[in-house]
Amino acid sequence: MTAATASTSKQRQAGRLPAEVTSFVGRRHEVAEVKRLLCASRAVTLTGPGGVGKTRLALRVAVDLARDFRGGVWFVELAGVESPDMLAQIVAEALEIRDYSASAPIDVLVQHLRDKQALVVLDNCEHLVYECAALAETLLRAAPALRVLATSREPLGFAGEQTLPVPTLELPGSDHLPAESLARFDAVRLFTERARAVLPSFEVTEENRDVVARICRRLDGLPLAIELATVRLRALSVQQLLDRLDDRFRLLTAGSRAVLPRQRTLRALIDWSYALCSEQEQLMWARVSVFAGGLDLDGAEAVCAGDGIAREDVLDLVSGLVDKSILLREEHGSRVRYRLLEIIRQYGVEKLAERGQVEMVQGRHRDYYKQMAAQAREQLFGPGQVAWFTRLRLEHANLHTVLEHCFAHPDEAVTGLTMASDLLFHWITGYYLGEGRQWLDRGLAACTRPDESRARALWSNGWLAVIQADLPAATAMLAESKAIGERLGLDSVLAYVALYNGMVAMFEGDTESAIAFYEEALERHRATGDPVGTASALIRLSLAYSFRGDSETAISLGDECLAVADAHGEGWHKAYMMMALGVDVWRQGDLRRATELETHSLRFNRTVDDPLGVGVNLEVLAWIAATEGRHERTARLLGILDTVWQAIGAPLSGYGHLAHYHDECVALTRKTLGSSGFEAAFEEGARLSYDEALAYALQGDEHVDEAITRNGFAARDRAQPRSGAGAPAPLTRREMEIARLVAKGMTSKEIAADLVISQRTVESHIEHILSKLGFHSRTQIAVWVGEQVRTVEEDGGQ
Template identity: 60%
Template sequence: MVTVVTTTISKGRPVSRLPVEVTSFVGRRREVAEVRRVLGAARVVTLTGVGGVGKSRLALRVAAEARPAFRDGVFLVELAGLESPQLLPRALVSALEIRDQSARPPMDTLIERLLDQQILVVLDNCEHLLDECALVAQTMVRSIAGLRILATSRQALGIAGEQVLTVPTLSLPEPDPSGPRAGSVSTHPDAVRLFADRAMAVLPGFTVTESNREVIERICRHLDGIPLGIELAAVRLRSLSIEQLMARLDNRFQLLTAGKRTAMPRQQTLRALIDWSHSLCTEKEQLLWARASVFAGGLDLEAAEAVCSGDGIDRDEVIDLVAGLIDKSVLVRDDRSPAVPTVRYRLLETIRQYGRERLAAMGQEAALRRRHRDYFRGLAAGYRANVFGPSLVTWSARLRAHHANLRRALEYCFADPQEAPTGLAMAADLFHQWAAGAYLGEGCEWLDRGLAAAPEPDEVYARALWSRAWLAIIQADVDSAETMLREAGAIGARLGDESVQAYAALCSGMIRMYRGDPEPAVTCYERAGALHRAVGDHMGLALSLVWTCLARSLRGDSARALSAGERCIALCDTHGERWVRSYAHMALGVESCRHGDTRRAAAYAKESLRFQRTIDDLLGVRFNMEVLVWIAASEGRHERAAVLLGALRTVRRMIDVMPLEYVYVLRHYDDSEARIREALDEAKFEEAVRRGSRLSYDEALAYALEEHASRAGRTASAQPLTRREMEIARLVARGMSNKEIAATLVIAQRTAEGHVEHILTKLGFTSRTQIAVWVTDQER
């Protein structure tokens, strides 16, 4: 299915694409204020400092607090898992949720889409791509007036206008000769406050007292106030007393007391601490730590079992080893992908780099990189096998969550000419993900690399050719697509591969449709359908029937158009498929509208739109809203049609490329706006359009589906939360942890936790992020 599944930079309330804080943010009030002050005056601000000092955490807190100042939102671009400098522009396009459907360089697309935006972009962990980040940042700020960049790096970017702030370690207590003092935790230096906070997380009830204050201060000074070091040390309190912890630090870090402390690089302190944390892991936990470092952007349990087991770790041991590494703060649970039904984990970048060094020292890095590639090669193949059926939505979400790993696996393949055929097969298997998601331009690049490196034109080569041609059609590069399709068809004929010939025919029909000749388009679609049926390709057959329905409708052949659409729906229903089915309903809506049955047309379009809303398929959303404009105009509901036109302006900005056959369909209905203008006077028309353009994306869809009346009629009694629960939900939306909520409301932390659990249960949610989104929607 040719679709673009996307969101875009908001034109309404500011959006936030920042991870939710899973632990409380301690201290740094002065640093936060200083960074915000400098960010208000400078276009590019870079936070530098040693590993583990908290650059990323500080940047994210500043970005969260600064969100109201940026009309179009704040976005995080995580670069730690990105190894190839060439992919930096693509990573930016993806992180900023810009759907790049064109064949242009991604930087051109990026600049064009952000030209009138007021946004803050956080570039996190730039040090390994320093030159590339500097070039991209400089290009963007020179071209986009409303852009601010907040970068984190161990080195400054070195570009004009950059303001560099060195992130200090946390404030430390001075040795106090007057003896012990306790006092409120809030009066202690930040390093002690952080230690106390993290200690309370592992030992409920822990507090700084007169008897332990001096030891805690010594521990914090010993760790030079480095946040990561303090957090790693505090977790040891599960098994050690404060005094034992201090004693072991003394033993481990003798180098810190052997000479002047000021002579020791702080990175050595951090490394020594990680060495110690590593030594406290079991041998198998150490091995899993090293092996998990081959992942980029996180992993789930299934991936860990497949890639990290064997040669000393049994598969059924992995789950317990993962739990052990979570307990030791080596692995971190990552709940930022609520659409993925499995729990994901990630390694902090400093921890991951340490693991990679250990893996290389073991001589296992090459073997693990290959095992990693093999697993994700299999995942891509599994996606292709399940692309038609009830599990497609889940598979797509899983692949989006693993995109950084898929990218790393492809990089592995194309780094070695001998592995290029595997890379080409993998890129071809991911075809629907390239065409349906945010990665169309990147998919073109992987397929181009694979086709250029392929040793011979076999079945995989031919499949990659028609896949690349389809993507070219989406990009309106018709001439290139035709050349590739001729070659793919010839290879298919020579090999006797009917599947390749079928997709070549299907794509050829799309091109003919665009060129205004539906007669030969129907011939191509029906030939494609016959071939797909012969080889048992249900997805190909369903797609052929959708396009046949559209083409026959526009030829005026209603009976055959309806037959094709209904056969497609029957096929989809047999296999539990809903995505292609929604496009069949869309095609039948076009036919019903053309035939004058606007009531049926509206029913088809709305049913299609409802499903496409659930998967964020903006291409389908746009097309169905176009159909609903035609319907409203045909029914004489001109004010509704004008409001929908206003809402469509926002949707059209979200996606500026449509499959060519849809463009042809729209040509037949491009007089709708003129008819609506004629029916309304100019003032009424403009007012209705303005009203539609002010609707948020969700409100626009509710209006298109005519859900707005029932929503407007909801009363306060429909509110599912109690007054107290709503108060707590608002604090969750502000990013507060349970402990911070408890302190704010002067209740026990366990009480706060219970309220949050009740809120999740009542709303049917699984994450705090969903609560935050819900609260924002309610207040709007």
């Protein structure tokens, strides 16, 4: 097993590959060649100028090969990474590795990938050529089954690298080819398809064929150039488009008939796109270029409005840039976001500099995300909690960029330190704990004045160090924070220092000292009116009293915490308190109530994708199963847990005092099942994907579905639905259950919520159902289910 596995992605066929906003056209030869090179070599770099389609080609290959890499196919966007020191951390985050240890990011990556059959796509490496080469070489040397596919304007230049210059799209060599013959040229196919997106009735005809061919040749077959040019067909005919292209290029070359270098061809198209924008659209284009990884309408209004752009005009300007294919529109749940292709963003950065507005707009960008971080911290304890966690993850690239900017400018370092502290729960609940520690370390090194901001950053970083089991660093930071807090009379600082000192004491086995620290923290948090600190102290104090055997006090404290959480409409701390109560209720022997508490907690922790909370929930469910004498289930849960704790890198991180319960559970289960029986069941659990594992933990043995069966143990109550002919239908019990819900008209999202499984799992089941029954639509499934019901009724309910 590895020391750091992406728990949310175990055994997925693909990682988080970006969605293709437009269809992929042509490139069959190039796709085949990249696949061939990846079979022959473990590292391939696609090279070529901007706009030639390196990223799209890499993505298409990644999608096609997804099923061939059991360890996942992962896409890492590097365009926004400015600091080489952050490279390994950014790659680890892209691979969704949650590591709660204090290990260096490169070591975490090595351990994670060591036994993985995975493909990692490193996109836009040209500004980090040396660093990307060193990283790729290190990972490939440590992980024999790893493949790396990179895109860069130049080779990375390390041993074993194969390079493939990405050509422009195939062009017709001459005019007067029949219209149907032009369709075999990729450049013409792309032009036609993108033209149809603008004019649905567009066709290459005998009348316009020569003009289309000339346009594609004029654009050198550059995919991005073709995409930008076809947008003009909203207002121009193809002949007018060609005429204006000739005008643009004649102006650019001052009448030279020499063939334009491809970089200049694309530049001419981007210049033309810019020229065809209104003055305000040009200004908007320049200003949105400060965003990294995308933006939403709120961000556009806050950062881009003013000094030439009225706030009420921002929506229309954004819509205009979307229509012109400058901004790409993407949906993320209920939020719409926009992003710029990197070459378009860089053009905007140039134009912003020409206007002399870089400092002004970057300042607005900084202030917007500084305010967002502060607002998230203020609203953390309330009904909007999950929405805030989700939003901060979507904005992570912008948060990263702002922090990088702050720490690169000494006069803004305090802003960066404050912001890094405000984002404490973002670091903990996402994939970013290691990055959060780095930002806080960097800020503390830059901001040495013993004031409140440093004191708060010290206890924040101290908590991250406790989670990473880096107790010496945690103790030192908490001591300094306490000294500042005492000198300045900062009760809130002293309350948090006491809370985390209690965690250190509990980790070291000193329960009495921990209780004293927790009680001090609780008293101070109550006095300052801090519900977050109050709830945290109640959770830890309840656990400590439970550990000491004082169940009455533990439950009383737990009830108080639940009341505080309910009063504020808060869910995350409530979930942890339910987890803590579940431990004590289990110790008292009320297994049914303990199971209810842990499963409710687990469902919430799953919603916010909190692996630490999920891990502790699974621990207690395993202990409950062992107490019930369900030893095979216990062993499977222990197998699942082994994967979760390996993912985090620190078993029971922050809850080490519970480790003896785990050890006792393992010993009892192994003794009961015998070594071979234990190992077999343990491996069955370890082989489950994350979604399958949580479904098993939440639903129990009676709801084992086909996916779990496929991973190692037989379902005990497989359904035998009857077909119209009276023979057993080819569906499993879970598939039949989902088919019935489809027949009720429920969406995949509604089915997922009803069955407590992921929407992706539901859609996978529906695909299997369609395939098995030879159907093509949900309507056919509904009709088939109705036939099954009628058949059963005709058979007398048998």
